[in-house]
């Protein structure tokens with residue numbers, strides 16, 4: 001870098017700023033926007049850009065597949081709270097990013113994706129490696145742009161970062177034709193971003209906040225329902241202060257796990273389809289539901305008509321379109337969770353709510369999460385419990401998608417924000433390993449454990465090589481039930497045990513890991529689980545542990561799709577194990 | 579709380595001021611399709627500000643749907659301002675070109691009909707007449723019905739454009 005880019009509002013007039021190539025402008029502007037780490041993959045139309053990245057002060061990680069790169073940027077963003085940045089070439093590169101972009105969109109993860117595009121003069125001609133990237137990604141990005149004039153390049157990148165990280169965060173894509181990369185333009189000073197059509201609201205309406213406080217103070221049976229929005233707003237401390245002052249039981253969505261310390265007595269843990277019985281019962285009986293940064297997803301509500309039937313609903317969210325989309329809110333409060341929770345805490349009073357809390361305590365006693373601890377086989381829940389015992393709250397847990405993901409939500413106690421990273425909205429198998437790599441890049445000294453499914457892991461396991469190449473000591477615990485467990489569960493319950501196409505032949509994962517240069521461990525006895533975990537934790541290299549768990553285990557409780565939350569199945573199974 | 583707001587399905591007019599950039603129309607149209615909103619018409623045109631265009635969208639749905647349409651539109655970065663005309667008094671107009679069969683014996687009858695509706699004959703062929711008609715939706719519909727017995731050969735409409743009337747609390751809502 002010959003010239004350091006000017007940071008913040010610059011007093012220099014723009015005429016003093018140098019003239020540079022588009023490719024240099026991209027790199028300089030990324031650095032100006034705080035990028036020190038990027039994920040990405042080469043290709044023809046991004047060669048000029050990669051030439052400038054050759055000696056840029058940016059830690060660059062090459063995945064084995066662009067999808068992996070996008071999930072890495074996602075995991076990086078979730079672990080660090082910063083914007084994840086990924087770059088790919090046109091056509092196939094951009095198309096390979098799409099799963100990762102859609103995943104970030106559904107889970108509101110701040111990400112900037114930069115894609116190369118064919119020359120502007122060729123756009124629309126079905127040129128080699130041309131794809132309509134902005135067209136393809138429009139519904140899966142918060143915003144996207146194609147830069148057709150080099151003068152728009154710097155503003156576009158700045159806008160991308162601003163939009164990605166403010167309001168309800170999300171992925172923004174900037175598509176840059178190769179001729180723009182090789183055209184010169186004068187740099188401009190950064191004076192912030194002002195977009196006429198984009199003014200995210202930070203402060204809540206004060207009257208709404210007061211109304212919410214009043215409703216809370218009156219409530220006999222409140223429930224605080226927390227989603228991932230609290231984590232993206234970095235509002236966990238404010239949440240705790242609020243819940244403790246107002247004396248509220250707290251339940252979380254899958255993405256909300258970690259927002260509130262689950263080892264505390266007022267935690268009801270996860271609600272919804274595979275939530276705890278005590279959380280779901282509390283929701284169905286509460287007289288007031290305070291939703292913060294959550295969006296009443298169908299996996300949470302079950303049958304919408306009978307969801308929280310006695311409750312008045314306070315809905316706090318930064319995205320107005322989330323409010324009254326699935327469930328109409330009685331008291332909507334639009335704004336940043338951190339701000340609103342702080343204000344709300346000032347106005348709420350403490351109430352004992354003895355009856356309510358004793359009812360909840362009773363549910364907790366009667367319906368704790370259970371599994372057959374006496375089984376001689378390796379139960380998947382046992383493995384996850386042992387991981388928890390061995391790591392307590394020091395690990396960042398990442399997951400694939402399926403049964404193991406639900407068990408990782410249920411049987412690991414999440415205590416801190418940004419320590420549980422999972423694909424909630426899109427439910428993307430293959431997310432685990434690359435997201436864990438991204439998290440490890442963001443937190444080099446942290447213990448990062450991917451609790452993965454055998455089929456999920458199969459989808460992106462080539463990324464072990466990435467972990468080996470960059471000496472990222474991620475740990476992968478495969479909950480290997482030899483099948484697509486979650487699908488098998490549905491086939492067992494709803495398709496008369498016709499296990500159609502739901503098992504794959506797996507490789508010996510430990511041998512694969514070794515071949516990639518990582519450590520591989522296979523565990524097929526219950527008595528070896530603990531020692532294998534200890535061995536894994538001592539390992540400085542990336543390490544894959546293949547736990548051969550019992551195949552036919554199911555996730556309970558389960559609210560069948562379209563049923564009310566109190567219509568959980570599996571409680572009888574719990575009782576038989578008591 | 580169980581959702582008690584059922585609402586009736588009806589037409590709602592929403593006006594959106596958008597940045598005059600490539601891709602904005604695709605974005606708005608794509609959002610409507612992706613969220614399964616039902617558009618009756620969509621009219622786009624320039625405004626006095628060359629940076630801005632105005633889209634007038636007629637959607638069919640109950641209050642809840644329209645609220646979502648409004649919010650989802652507001653979420654699009656290039657959409658600058660939205661006005662929801664539901665429940666407001668508005669001046670709403672459509673423009674139509676309609677070609678009607680013109681047998682010689684019906685010629686005077688059809689021309690008289692156009693005059694009665696204050697519609698303008700813009701082109702006459704040997705067996706067909708093209709009539710331009712602008713007005714509120716009901717009048718357009720009435721004119722179409724009046725033409726139907728003669729045989730409509732072809733017709734094209736712009737879709738509704740609208741503005742709020744002055745004498746009311748303003749219904750504008752910026753995001």
Ligand SMILES: Cc1ncc(C[n+]2csc(CCOP(=O)(O)OP(=O)(O)O)c2C)c(N)n1
Nearest residue numbers: 402403404427429453454455456484485486
């Ligand atoms: C990319 C992708 N394809 C398909 C699915 C549908 N799906 C959900 S869970 C699941 C099975 C997951 O199997 P595995 O990773 O072994 O986890 P398990 O349920 O066995 O713990 C499938 C196929 C998905 N979520 N993501």
Ligand SMILES: [Mg+2]
Nearest residue numbers: 453454483485
């Ligand atoms: Mg499996």
